[in-house]
Amino acid sequence: MTLWRDIKGTLQPFWITLGYLFQKPVTIQYPEVKRTPPPRYRARIVLTRDPDGGERCVACHLCSGACPVDCISMQAAEDADGRRYAAWFRINFSRCIFCGLCAEACPTLAIQMTPDYEICNRDILNLVYEKEDLLIDGCGKDTQYNFYEHAGIGVANERGRNQDEYGPVDPKSLLP
């Protein structure tokens, strides 16, 4: 019985190999040939903009707080109109594990994962991306969302005048 088992164990893999020999290969000739990953593929991270062009990131530190390898850092600052933004924003892609937790944490949909997986580099320091490198000219996956249309901070609209808010009322108007 042992002998039979050994013979089977030797031939069967060859048989399987032989079977695959005549199929279309799974691997591709990267980098000559490139594959398009699905849109929700988790690779290079970008910072997106509001539909009206403003930077979405409000430097709330939630992504950096959520990041399990601590590769996001930033400094918050305030604009003249009361808008909070990142004075600088840095992702160290040599540490990033592309888990997507930052994108999940982001309350403003600013930080998003893109399918661009080609970020290998010979010099590891080139993998430290600054805000200029991260910020793109577009909304990314959600073309509608604008945090300031929902927040009470009064940047996009006056406070209390956002779509899901009522404006202030004058209770004295209810007096007889």
Place this chain on the structure above:
Amino acid sequence: MVNLTIDGKQVTVSKTATIYDAAKEVGINIPVLCYAKKLLPYGACRFCLVQVEQMKGRLIPACTTPVSEGMVVTTTSEEIQKVRKTVMEFLLVNHVLDCPVCDKGGECDLQDLAYEFGSISNRFEGVKFDLPTDEINPLIERNMNRCVLCGRCVRVCDEVVGYGSYSFINRGFETKIATAYDRGLNCEFCGQCVSLCPVGAILPRPFKFKARPWQIKEVDSVCGYCGNGCTVTLGVLDNKIETIRFNDEIGVNDGNLCIRGRFGYAYVNHQKRLTKPLVRKEGQLVEVEWDEALQVAAEGLSNAQNGQGVGILSGARLTNEEFFLLKNLAKTIGTDHLDHSGGECYKGVSEGLNETLGVKASTGTFPQLESCDVILAIRSDFWETHPVVGMVVNQAIRRNDAQLVVVADKRGKLTKLPRARTLLTKAGYELSILNAMSKVLLDEGLAQVDGLQNLDAFKAALSEYTPENVAQQTGVDADLLKDSARKLAGAKKSAILLAYGLPYTAQSKELAAAAANLALLAGIPGRAGSGLYLCGEKANSQGAIDLGVLPAGNGLGAQQMLTAAGEGKLDALYVIAEDPISSYPDRQMVEQAMDKVGFSVVQDLFLSATAEKADVVFPAASFAEKEGTFTNAERRIQRVRQGIKSPGEAKTDGAIISALANKLGNTLSFTGEAAIFAEIGKDVPAYAEFNYHEIGSQGVVWGGETLAPTRRNLVSVSAEQPASADYHLVTGSALYHSGTVSVHASGPLAVMPEAYVELGREDAAALGVNDGDLLKVAGNGVEIQLKAKVDNRLPKGLLFAPYHFGNAGLNKLYRGEAVVAVSVSK
């Protein structure tokens, strides 16, 4: 004690406890929002609702309901959770969705509760507000759109701080917190409301957008400014103090802070900090390596010691351990001329109290003050020098109906407290009033005279000080004076407060003795709950006295050293942590001392006016950069902890002193602060019972809560007659500054940027002066110019100028007298 059951657990608590306190005792956490440990129960938010078996049919707020015998409490059930969740929804009806841009995010009670209750949607819809942010002051930002109306700010500012900035205005949905006339906040900026606001409605502006709470490393240490010794929590990010937080759970003084502790940290990070040793070469101070600087200093000092001697003068920034090393150094050098900063001014403690009570410290602790019935404050400046003790006095008044009596030459925050009685005297006559009060007690037979020494001599010496005489002299109402004395004698628990410091040099020993005499007659020293509080101006003034950083034997005191140096009778001065040219009375004398002395070493954080004249300057470390212990004005020994590294090559005072001692041939070395602390115990018996590592968050109080006097000796002291003139100038502390260090801190500077002279409206009108005008003040043959500040605090003929700003030159004019006779013109 009361027994009750909470969630099936048996609890026994005192009958003043609330259900919330009792639950906490057994580790059951009831969610709260408006509750704060140091405030009285209020019950605004209804988060803490619980069910009580005996009060079925409705839910009871745990934070306001006192426990009663046999109570059976359920803290969580489906119904309770449902109600709490509804409360949450109500709160969120008009709460803005600002979390990502709100600086409170990450430590916001509302956020935490919303997370805990899983509130992700709201059944109710309501109005959102568009209230402008209040940013009119430089330190505190208020955004009332985020307010949850818990009332904590209103309560703390009233109950604890006694300032009363806030109140609720409007009704119903429109209710909001506002300042007077809704004009924006302008107060004493203690930041208590910032600490207590559970949400992001009140935030510290200097910290705005600097960091999220989880990035900050928190280090509990002791405030480096005044002798109050408040626990400050350093918020450290990247080796920089970004903010000061508070600790009301376990901190000393309930986590209360004043503006200096809360906002005065920026000097630690200041760009102008010294980072390298300097040595004078060809008339210029140039940067050198440590070794060279130490060598030059060691040679200079030992040469001087072989000549006419070395004087060592140290400020009270040093820890006890560093003071110990300093004493050692003095021994190595062989000099007796060792003194701690303040010179004359602390003689009240080291001599005045010593002669009367045989102790050299306050006899009570600050928490005891809160339950005193009668509190006598000498000078109204106590609030300015020790703001957080002032807050305890305020609580004593508000919570326990204490009677406050202030003997002062001007009004101030203390005199504005409810029911405060002010014996407003002509400047410089406090001593006479104390003597008169003593006389009243003796004459009316109210005094406790058992076991008092020197009673007869004392009685005889007081004969002049009849209330009527003194009243005539000082302008105080005689009946009020008598009644105050009677109140003090009649109280079960009473306290006398007196602060000392550089601007209060005049008659400091006599004044302390007079206060001690009065305390003895009123039976205060040694009685549990009562106390005579003589509080030092600086963080470790008491430590310096405990460790005996005082002239030994024939040694010279601070002022004498400087005089001797000026007369060429001392060959070297070693000045540590003090800028005598800016802060000491009589600048000419100090300048002359620094000019004439053959060799001088200055060790400081900044290139101060004194350091500029030195031959060697050592860059030292601030309180945030070292380990050790401070002893505050109530004898509490507390751990100082290192939060950040020193800039450049700056070293701690202890390290510098040790290195210098080494250069001078002292081979003694210690491994760490704990070893030195143990060593201190051998010299100072009171410290021997404590182990450095066992000093907890509340510190340890040497001598017990009530320090027993070893002597009850009445010492007759008589008042000096202040010079008479049309205008008198007094100096003192301003609330926003402490010593000369805070003038390097951006927080206090933002509120009080420069020196000023304060005068009453009457005088201002007579002189035709408006707020902000430049005034010429001349006295002692010197004229200086100061900006005028007009208000109604000062009586006619009295001017006040704070002493913190060295560049204003106030100490050219002020030479240590109680009042300076001046002339004023525009």
